Every structure is written in structure tokens, then in C-alpha cells.
Amino acid sequence: MTQPPPFDPAAAKRQLEAHARELGFDRIGVARIDIPEDEQHLLHWLDAGFHGEMDYMRRHGTMRSRPQELAPGTIRVVSARLDYWPAAARDAAAVLGDAEGGYISRYALGRDYHKVLHRALARLAKELAADIGPFGYRVCVDSAPVLEKALARNGGLGWIGKHTNLISRDAGSWFFLGEILTDLPLPEDEPASAHCGTCTACIPACPTAAIVAPYRLDARRCISYLTIEHHSAIPHELRAAMGNRIYGCDDCQLVCPWNKFARAASHPDFKVRHGLDAPRLTELFAWTEAQFEERMRGSAIYRIGYEKWSRNIAVALGNAPTSEAVVAALEGRRLGASELVREHIDWALSRHRSGAGTVDLQSAS
Numbered sequence: 123m124t125q126p127p128p129f130d131p132a133a134a135k136r137q138l139e140a141h142a143r144e145l146g147f148d149r150i151g152v153a154r155i156d157i158p159e160d161e162q163h164l165l166h167w168l169d170a171g172f173h174g175e176m177d178y179m180r181r182h183g184t185m186r187s188r189p190q191e192l193a194p195g196t197i198r199v200v201s202a203r204l205d206y207w208p209a210a211a212r213d214a215a216a217v218l219g220d221a222e223g224g225y226i227s228r229y230a231l232g233r234d235y236h237k238v239l240h241r242a243l244a245r246l247a248k249e250l251a252a253d254i255g256p257f258g259y260r261v262c263v264d265s266a267p268v269l270e271k272a273l274a275r276n277g278g279l280g281w282i283g284k285h286t287n288l289i290s291r292d293a294g295s296w297f298f299l300g301e302i303l304t305d306l307p308l309p310e311d312e313p314a315s316a317h318c319g320t321c322t323a324c325i326p327a328c329p330t331a332a333i334v335a336p337y338r339l340d341a342r343r344c345i346s347y348l349t350i351e352h353h354s355a356i357p358h359e360l361r362a363a364m365g366n367r368i369y370g371c372d373d374c375q376l377v378c379p380w381n382k383f384a385r386a387a388s389h390p391d392f393k394v395r396h397g398l399d400a401p402r403l404t405e406l407f408a409w410t411e412a413q414f415e416e417r418m419r420g421s422a423i424y425r426i427g428y429e430k431w432s433r434n435i436a437v438a439l440g441n442a443p444t445s446e447a448v449v450a451a452l453e454g455r456r457l458g459a460s461e462l463v464r465e466h467i468d469w470a471l472s473r474h475r476s477g478a479g480t481v482d483l484q485s486a487s
């Protein structure tokens with residue numbers, strides 16, 4: 123009987139890198155699993171209550187910083203980067219400055235990245251198993267409780283910037299991360315060094331002052347959290363500063379000097395769908411629930427549901443210049459709206475009636 127060849131870690135890593143390239147990943151990196159300093163930062167962040175209504179962040183506790191608790195036997199993490207910058211989309215600054223249009227974060231203009239990344243990572247692991255034989259692994263994308271940015275930094279993919287996103291020297295920060303947790307003793311990459319230097323551009327650029335100190339994000343103030351993760355009413359004091367951002371927010375990354383090195387997404391699933399790069403607020407607000415379901419299926423936006431989507435657009439309409447069309451759009455949805463949405467519609471209408479609905483979006487951004 124022939125014996126399988128002995129496991130060669132360096133050869134396995136080369137095979138993994140070759141498969142990753144073929145599958146369209148922009149970069150992969152391998153790291154050990156211990157991240158004690160990041161665990162301390164995570165615990166302080168949770169103690170400060172910065173996670174807001176994201177109860178799962180507290181529930182998962184230190185599992186997030188100890189991948190071996192999530193997948194027993196894990197000794198290495200393979201982090202993968204997939205660039206999403208939609209180069210053909212309408213210019214972000216132009217959309218942010220268009221008071222009657224809605225701004226949707228650049229990462230959500232195409233198909234839901236969770237599915238795209240998960241499928242590709244699962245294939246990557248299977249292709250390696252076909253080369254070297256079965257091994258233990260678990261694929262994670264975003265929803266799995268691991269500190270993805272810290273692990274990817276240790277695998278050489280970039281550093282955590284003051285805005286708290288991972289930045290690569292040669293690709294900026296417009297990319298997603300996903301991981302394969304594995305029991306294979308793959309050779310580690312060098313952790314990436316930090317290059318924010320004296321720059322602090324992202325901190326004052328945040329419309330809601332959510333970056334309370336370098337590397338510290340109070341998610342409760344972050345527009346990304348407010349429009350996607352927060353389930354209840356949006357705090358009144360933050361609504362005006364949200365401007366026309368109806369799903370996610372990119373301001374801290376738009377001002378980051380390292381994003382001049384960003385690369386356009388090559389994955390076809392990240393192409394803009396349904397004109398989401400420059401939608402009209404009044405048109406979006408006129409969508410029925412059935413139209414939302416039909417048009418947003420397959421998009422990350424689908425996950426927030428029609429009610430939160432409507433809540434977000436009501437806030438943006440409250441921040442739009444007063445016009446008959448804006449007031450009619452708000453009034454038209456008021457009667458059939460849920461209590462949550464109706465409260466946001468009433469807030470928006472009260473701004474138009476008091477003359478406050480003439481926010482200059484450029485200065486709010």
C-alpha cells in the first residue's frame with residue numbers, strides 16, 4: 123500500500139496561494155491565533171457599551187479573540203482579502219452632495235458579499251484538501267465571531283487605521299475580509315506595520331463624531347451602525363448629521379489618503395445593481411414592501427428589511443430640501459407605516475414645516 127506523502131507546510135501554502143489567485147482573491151495571509159492585546163481592547167470596548175444594540179458582540183465575549191474556542195483544534199488563520207471598490211459607480215462626493223439623492227455605502231451597491239466570500243473560501247479549502255488530503259477547517263465571513271481585522275493584520279494584510287478599518291499599503295481599505303480557521307501548521311506571514319503616522323483626517327471627517335479617539339469607535343454614533351444594526355428609533359440628536367446616508371457610511375474611508383491606492387473590484391458580483399449608486403429618495407420611499415423584497419434580494423441591504431430601510435429613508439427625506447415632492451412622499455407613506463417608521467416620518471415632516479429641512483449636505487458631510 124502506498125503511503126500519502128508527508129505534509130509539507132511550505133508547499134501547502136504555495137498551493138493555497140495559487141488557488142486563491144485563481145478564485146479571484148486579491149491577497150491571502152497566514153497568522154497564528156493569539157491576539158491578547160486585541161482581546162483587551164475588545165473587552166474595554168464592550169465595557170464602554172460601544173456595541174449598542176449589537177448584543178451578539180457581548181454574548182460572544184472572548185470567543186471573538188480566541189478562534190480555537192469557535193473551532194477546536196485551530197492553530198492558524200488564513201485571512202483573505204477581496205476588493206470591492208465599484209469603479210464605475212457615480213462619484214461618492216457627488217452623491218453625498220445631492221440633497222435629493224440617497225447615499226448607499228460603496229460596499230453594498232452590488233451583491234451580498236457574505237455569500238460571495240463564503241462560497242469562494244469554501245472552494246479554496248476544498249481545493250487544498252484535494253491536493254493534500256483532508257484537514258480540519260472552518261470558513262468564516264463577518265458573521266462568525268472572530269476579530270477579523272486583528273487576525274488579518276497579523277497575517278500581513280494591513281494595519282488597523284485610526285478609523286478602525288484595516289488598510290493595506292498597496293490597496294487602501296475598500297476590501298472585505300474572510301477567513302479559514304485551520305489545524306494545518308502553515309508557515310506564518312509577517313504582521314503588517316502601521317502607517318497612519320501623524321494623519322488624523324478620518325476623525326473630524328466623521329459626521330457624527332463616532333471616532334471618539336484614534337482606534338476607538340463608539341458604534342452607537344456610527345451611521346453604519348445606526349442605518350444597519352440599530353433596530354429601534356434613531357436618536358434624534360444624530361438624525362440631522364446623517365444627511366442623505368441611507369445604508370452604511372463611507373466618510374472616514376473617503377478622506378483616508380491611503381485610498382488613492384485602492385483597486386477597482388474585479389469580481390462581477392460587486393457591480394452596481396438597480397441604480398443604487400445614485401437613487402432618488404422619493405422614488406425609493408415609494409417602493410412597496412413587495413418591490414423592496416424583489417429588488418433587494420441578493421443584496422446586503424435585504425438583511426435590514428423594509429421597515430428599517432423605510433426608517434432610514436424617512437430620515438434622509440427629513441434632511442432633504444423642502445419641496446412639494448418630498449412632503450408628498452412622506453405624507454403618502456404615513457398612514458400605512460409602522461409605529462417606528464411613522465415616528466421618523468413625523469420628525470421629517472416637522473422639519474419641513476419648521477423650515478429646518480434645508481440642510482446643506484456638503485457641510486453636513
Ligand code: B12
Nearest residue numbers: 160163167227264270272287288298299337346347370371
Ligand atoms: C461589529 C462590526 C461593525 C460595527 C462596529 C465597527 C467596529 N469598528 O468595531 C459597525 C456596525 C459600526 C460597523 C461598521 C462598518 N463596518 Co463592520 N464589522 C463589524 C464586525 C462584525 C466586528 C468588528 C469588531 O469585532 N469590533 C469590535 C471592536 C473592539 O473592534 P475595533 O473597533 O475594530 O477595535 C480594534 C482596534 O481598533 C483596536 N483598538 C480598539 N480600541 C483601542 C484603543 C487603543 C488605545 C488602541 C491602540 C487600539 C484599540 O483593537 C480592536 C481589536 O482589534 C466585523 C467583522 C468581524 N467579524 O470582525 C465587520 C467589519 C469590521 N466591518 C467591515 C466594514 C466594511 C464596515 C464599514 C466600512 C461598512 C460601511 N461602509 O458602512 C463600516 C466602517 C465603520 C468603521 N469606521 O469602522 C469590514 C472591514 C473591512 C476592512 N477593510 O477593515 C469587516 C471586517 C467585515 C468584513 N468581513 O469585511 N462594523
Ligand code: SF4
Nearest residue numbers: 328344345371373374
Ligand atoms: S462610517 Fe461614517 S459614521 Fe461611522 S465612523 Fe466612519 S465616518 Fe463616522
Ligand code: SF4
Nearest residue numbers: 283284318321324378
Ligand atoms: S485617514 Fe489618516 S488617520 Fe485615518 S485611517 Fe487613514 S491614514 Fe489613518
